[in-house]
Amino acid sequence: MNSLPIQHLFPALQSALASSSQLILQAPTGAGKSTALPLALLDWPQVSGKILMLEPRRMAARNVAHFIAKQRGETIGNTVGFRVRGESKVSANTRLEVVTEGVLTRMIQQDPELSGYELIIFDEIHERHLTTDLGLALALELQSSFRDDLKIIAMSATLAGLPLHGLMPNAVTLESEGRSYPVSIEYRAVGAQQEWLVHMAQVIVTALQQHPQGSLLAFLPGQGEINRLAQQLSTRLDPKEYHIAPLYGSLPAAQQDSAIAPATDGRRNVVLSTNVAESSLTIEGITLVVDSGYKRQASFNPKTGVTRLSLKRISQSSSAQRAGRAGRLCPGHCIRLWGQEDQGRLLQADEPEIVLGDLTSMVLDGAYWGVSALTQLPLLSPPSAANEAVAWSLLTQLQLVDEKRKITAHGRAAYQLGCHPRLAHMLLTAQQWQQADSSTPLLALAAVLAGVIESRSRARRGADISGYLGDARHGESAQLARSYLTRIDGQGRGKGDLAQAISQAHPDDISVLLALAFPDRIAKARGVSGYQLAAGVGVTLNTDDSLSGAPWLVVADFQESQGQSSGRVYLASRLDPACFNDSLKSLVTEHIDCGWDDNQARFYALRQRRVGAVVIDQQPIAQLDAAQIKQAIYGLIRAKGLAMLNLDDKVTQLRQRVALARQYQLAGDWPAMDDEALLADLSTWLGPYLDNVRRLTQLQALDFYSLLHNLLPWDLQQTLAQHLPTHWPMATGTRANIEYEPSGRALLSVRLQEALGMAQSPTLAQGKLVVTMALLSPAQRPLALTADLANFWAGPYLEVKKEMKGRYPKHLWPDDPANTVPTKFTKKKTLSNG
Known part of the structure; x- marks a missing residue:
């Protein structure tokens, strides 16, 4: 630890902390910023209070905290602890807490003075997660209002494209060297007819043979690809020589620790990881990296209200981070599964999540903080306006904020639960209903449903969510469900309540609870396997799914895929439409639908009951009044267009x-x-x-x-x-028509002889629009098209004159057209008039 490059900056860092409340630190991979610096800070006199260090990933937060505690010779939870979602190791003695950003935002919201904490460190801020941007924004607001003594350090492997200085103009900026050994880069592009995962398996096997020392780290886009690659490698690599270790966020902590631990028993580790291994996470013994060049990118679609997971190419910045993992301990080697010429075509850096992601939870955070628009916060990048608008609309529908975007009491209670606002609304409403009628354990059932929906380790076995309720008896779903029950009533109720809710679960109760969370995803059947959502978009079920053919559904989870017009349903429940007259009647609205019936050639009006865009039932209106006919006309025009x-x-x-x-x-x-x-x-x-x-x-x-x-x-x-007339007055007395084209061009058509004497093309719109002149023959045939009349007279006109003079000998074809009096007659008539 004493030889890390960050050590050379310690005097400058101590001086900056003594004189400034804001510090920006650029420190590449291997500098020691995530380990040696927080370790040293614990003993510096410039920081006497508690320290919060933010890591963007849970795995890295746990790993870093354990490493620093080990360096101090302590057990985790003493001086050094961590807090991540679902796990906490802190005590009254803890001075350094390594947390994920979501934990920080909740800490600030609960205690806007952040009492007892003196320093906040944002590590790997370049990764630009939503919670990173929000956490920094709240910390800066806290610093500028309640806590001018609070210190903030923003740390990044690179500052390129990161507008930190705009938010922190007075911050002291320091730069550390990294510590990494040279990494040789090899490009092994996938063949045109080859599946990239098969190619990757071949490359890994060959690389291990050609480089007999050290362990290998392979980067893949997601858990599915990791599991398929692990299966392929297990048949080609001797388990006595190689330990294949998957590594992704939803793995249990023990398996994560096993993947990043040093190789044992003389075996070499083959770690198959998502991008969780790109930055702060230290994996022992890696000297080889094989990079697929892919990531799984989540992009929120505001039209459908769902996040689409797409396979995307990584950025140049990300590829450099991944390659660098091979050079942490000694010279290494990185194999990239794309062509060298493709490297320069990659984006320079990843797009921030605030531009792409679902902003619903972030907007609720903002409302809880007291803002009515995210742009009121000091953010590194402005949010997607469309995504933010959808988020505010959903929160209003769920009654978490009012029409003025002010958080309601219901919204404050929802925020305290710490889950997605949709699920929080479901849990709180279930609690209210159960208090009114305790015969059915609705709250426990809602907790079970929330646990199943939020679980990242859920296996797929059909769309019917009732088939997954048993998962909440154990594992991640059960842990989440119990935590929601504890948070909502503080009684710490556990397995008994959940087991009762699972065994007594009725399909109607399940669907009604889901409809509370997903009112925009109530779906009515159309066609063989298609459904229309209340949000107005279409989804499909597998034709062999047990829910296929159900007239009504509530969809809890569906995904859009590239190239598919409809999303695929993954979790849903059969819905009885009778609920629209009872428990779900608050979601029903009445409309008069007016339009034009092509078959009967008449206007019509229907009185409809709807949930969102879906019609529950409708009745014709026999006699239309004037207002309804107007609405019918509007509907007809909108359907068929102005044409x-x-x-x-x-x-x-x-x-x-x-x-x-x-x-x-x-x-x-x-x-x-x-x-x-x-x-x-x-x-x-x-x-x-x-x-x-x-x-x-x-x-x-x-x-x-x-x-x-x-x-x-x-x-x-x-x-x-x-300034934009319909005609142009020619010197001959002709009012020449001007045609304004969709391209923005103004076209004046006139016989060439009437344009004689004009030195320049006319201009319109106060000189901003030059008229294009269509010069015609005496027989009104096109001769030339020009927006530069002076240039035409000096050049192309000579060819026109040569060709036309013999065809139209009775008309003027002067040698000096710019200085000739215009005419609309033949030469003879022009002379006689003269």
């Missing part, structure tokens, strides 16, 4: 001119007249003219030019006529 109104060219030109007025920012408040804007605002511009419309022919006969032109106040009408 069904038969808008003429005059209307099209008006809309194009207004679009150009907006584009070139002519003075005034110009309304949008594009399709999207007009369809969204039919009641404003069209509604007042529909009072007597009863037939399509009447609708299509309306004067749409006047309707739209009247949207412009008088001053804008005059501005439009002046």
Whole structure:
């Protein structure tokens, strides 16, 4: 530990901590920033209070804490401890707590003064997890308000593309050298006809033969690929020589510890890992790295409200981190399963999770903190606006925040549970229902369902969630379920309550509880295996699934895949629609659906009961009133588009001119007249003219030019006529038509002889738009197209004149067109008029 590069920075670090409350430290792999620095801080006089160090991954937090405690000759939980989700090893004596970022945000929310803590260290901040960004934002707000004595250290392997200085402009910045040995890089791209996982197995076997010393670390995108590769390698590697060790986040702690421990019995470790091994985690004895170049990236789709897991290429930054794992102890070797020319095409760095991820939990954090928009927090990157809007909408639907985005009492209680807001709402509502009627153990059943849904080690055996309830008798699902029960009522109830809930679980109770958590995923059957969700999107079940053919479902888990139009259902429950008249009636809304029946050529209206976009039942309305006919017309136009109104060219030109007025920012408040804007605002511009419309022919006969032109106040009408006119006055007296094209081009068509004497092409929109001139022959045939008339006269005109002079000898073809008087007559008539 005393020889690590970070040691050389200790005097500068001590000086910075004495003079500044913010410090940015760049320290590459092997510098010792995650181990030697926090170990030393415990003995520095500049830090007398407790220290929190944040690690982005649970596995790294546990590993780092154990390592530092061992260096001090102590057991974990004494001076050094850790806190991660589901496990805590701290005591009254603990001064250094290694935690995950989610733990920090909850600590700050519970105690906005963070009493007793003097220093917060953010390790591996470049990984940009949601909780990293949020934790740093809350820590900075805490420092600027309640705790100006609080110190913050932000540490990263690289500062490239990381806007830390924007958030911490007064921070002291220090840079340490890393300690790593040279790593040779070899590129072994997958063949065109070869499956990459099979290729990877071959490369690993060959690499172990060619490099007989040290252990091997292989990077794969996920647990599924790890398990398949482990199976392939188990038939090709002698278990007496090689220990194949999977490593991923949902593995039990004992198996994780086994994977990162030194090789024993003379065997070499072959560690098959996700990107959990990219940074802080130290794995003993690694000298070989084989990198698939893939990661599993979660991207939230705001249209469906679900996170899509996609196989993506890693970034250049990530590939450098992975390769560096081979050079921690001695010179190493890294094999990349892509071509060297592909390396430069990789993204420089990974996109931050705040741009891609589901923001529901983060938004609830923000509401609990007191903000109504995440942009009110000092964040490293702005969040996805679409994803944030969906999150606020869901929290409002679940009554966790009100219409003004202020957290409710229900929302505060949900936050305390520490699970996804959907599940928290389900648990709290189940508690309320059970208090009103204790005959059914709804709360314990809700805890079981939450444990099953949240479990990351769940095996797949059909979509029916009732087939997984038994998992909550033991293992991760049971641990989660018991923790929820303890948090919600503080009674520490355990196995007995869960066992009773599992044995007495009724399908109706299961589906109603799931509908509380997933009201937007109530689904009605359509087609053979398809369903429409209340959110408006489609999902499918496997045709051989036990739930296939059920008229109604509640979907707790579905995934979208690249190239698939519908998501695949993985967890669901059969739903009895009778619940819409009873326990789920609060989710039901009534609508009047109006439209046009093509078959009967008439307007119709239906009184519908819906849950979201799904129709529960409907009744026809015999006699439509004027308001319903208007709604029917709006529905018809939105369904078929504005084209069904038969808008003429005059209307099209008006809309194009207004679009150009907006584009070139002519003075005034110009309304949008594009399709999207007009369809969204039919009641404003069209509604007042529909009072007597009863037939399509009447609708299509309306004067749409006047309707739209009247949207412009008088001053804008005059501005439009002046700066974007419909015609251009030629010197000959002709009013030449100007056609405004969708591309934004203004096209003036006129006979060439009438353009004589014009030195330059006309300009519109206060000189911002140059008119393109279509110069025509005397017979109105196209001769030339130019937006630079001066250049045309000086060059291309000579060829036009040579060709046209013989064809049209009676017309003017002057040698100096720019200085010739224009005419719309023949030479003879022009001379006689002269």
